[in-house]
Amino acid sequence: MIAEVGVNYDNDMEYAEELIKAAKRTGVDAVKFQTYTPSKIVSASSPKYWKDDRPDETQYQFFARSNTFYHEETKELSRLCRENDISFMSTPFDLDSVELLDSLDVPAFKIASADITNYPLLRRAARTGKPVLLSTGASTIGEIEQAVEIVESEGNEDIVILHCILAYPTPVEHSNLLMIKCLRDIFPKYEIGWSDHVIPDDSVLVPTIAAVLGASVIEKHFTTDRNRPGNDHFHSVDEALMTRLVGNIELAMSSLGEYLKKPMPIEEPARLNARRSIAAYRQISAGDKFTDDNLILLRPGSGIHPQFLEHIIGRRAKRDVMPGHLLEWDDIF
Known part of the structure; x- marks a missing residue:
């Protein structure tokens, strides 16, 4: 100056x-x-x-x-x-x-x-x-x-x-x-x-x-x-x-900042807790199929990524799943 x-x-x-x-x-x-x-x-x-x-x-x-x-x-x-x-x-x-x-x-x-x-x-x-x-x-x-x-x-x-x-x-x-x-x-x-x-x-x-x-x-x-x-x-x-x-x-x-788009360190809490995961919308019994009607995307983003939703629909539950539960791969077969 x-x-x-x-x-x-x-x-x-x-x-x-x-x-x-x-x-x-x-x-x-x-x-x-x-x-x-x-x-x-x-x-x-x-x-x-x-x-x-x-x-x-x-x-x-x-x-x-x-x-x-x-x-x-x-x-x-x-x-x-x-x-x-x-x-x-x-x-x-x-x-x-x-x-x-x-x-x-x-x-x-x-x-x-x-x-x-x-x-x-x-x-x-x-x-x-x-x-x-x-x-x-x-x-x-x-x-x-x-x-x-x-x-x-x-x-x-x-x-x-x-x-x-x-x-x-x-x-x-x-x-x-x-x-x-x-x-x-x-x-x-x-x-x-x-x-x-x-x-x-x-x-x-x-x-x-x-x-x-x-x-x-x-x-x-x-x-x-x-x-x-x-x-x-x-x-x-x-x-x-x-x-x-x-x-x-x-x-x-x-x-x-930088001439580069990437998640900033200050965004990490939001990236984890504002993103969504695949969750049960209602109770799903063992052996039931996962469908558009019984699944929902909910925060936080610590569960299965939404990109796998179509991969999961049509597969079956290994165990009973309660409403709001974030699915894990062990819940699915």
Whole structure:
């Protein structure tokens, strides 16, 4: 489980620390930020592709005002995560950011959906030898295959492929969660995950379903207050919802069991006492024939199995049999 803080820190280091501590309390495995230089990610006039409260602002202007977490600030975030015993991650958007994050010994590199065709970035992240999480929003299968091949070409096969819809927010009906199963079929050697941009309901159902469908890594935007201004807070989960999501997934995983139908140990008492055996419906005297009229199937299942009913009908009783008696083979000749 990854709590995606991203730019939700609102340029405030104290608030970033608050987010880290809140994320730790929820039980997630990692807190993730973003590391970039605006001039290395977007041209000055590039329009935004997401909805927020500043529709006239360009991507460059957005990234410029959000870009306070670099170098010393990024190192401080890493230190705070270590101090709170939670993994620090950050998405690099340029080669220098990969270098910086590698020097901080991040456990893995998450590549944003928008950079799945940024082959130099993929190669540099792959060369670290650390796991590479590929987000696949707005991608074709061919583009995903090409990205995987590039990472593999650097000798790195520690890859997680994240299904993602690159729309902020993602309407529930556009989540396309069956793509998780599709990706599992196409890339059977790799773990598949889900990077979630859906406005959460009170049960955080969508990422829970993703886990049930086979997503082994879940990334969800995180905040302490979904009403804070900004483009990501409103579709994030807060501490209570993230705690619920972690619990949902733990419960879901414990419920899955094996891909095999067989009696479970917990079912053994029911298997014995709720199943039926062949029994006498009325008194049967020695020498009488067993018939449909004087036999019945009764619980428990500790006697002769019902599958032998037709085999017994027409045979005779060796001894007197009382009503309700579960037949034994010694009663029959």
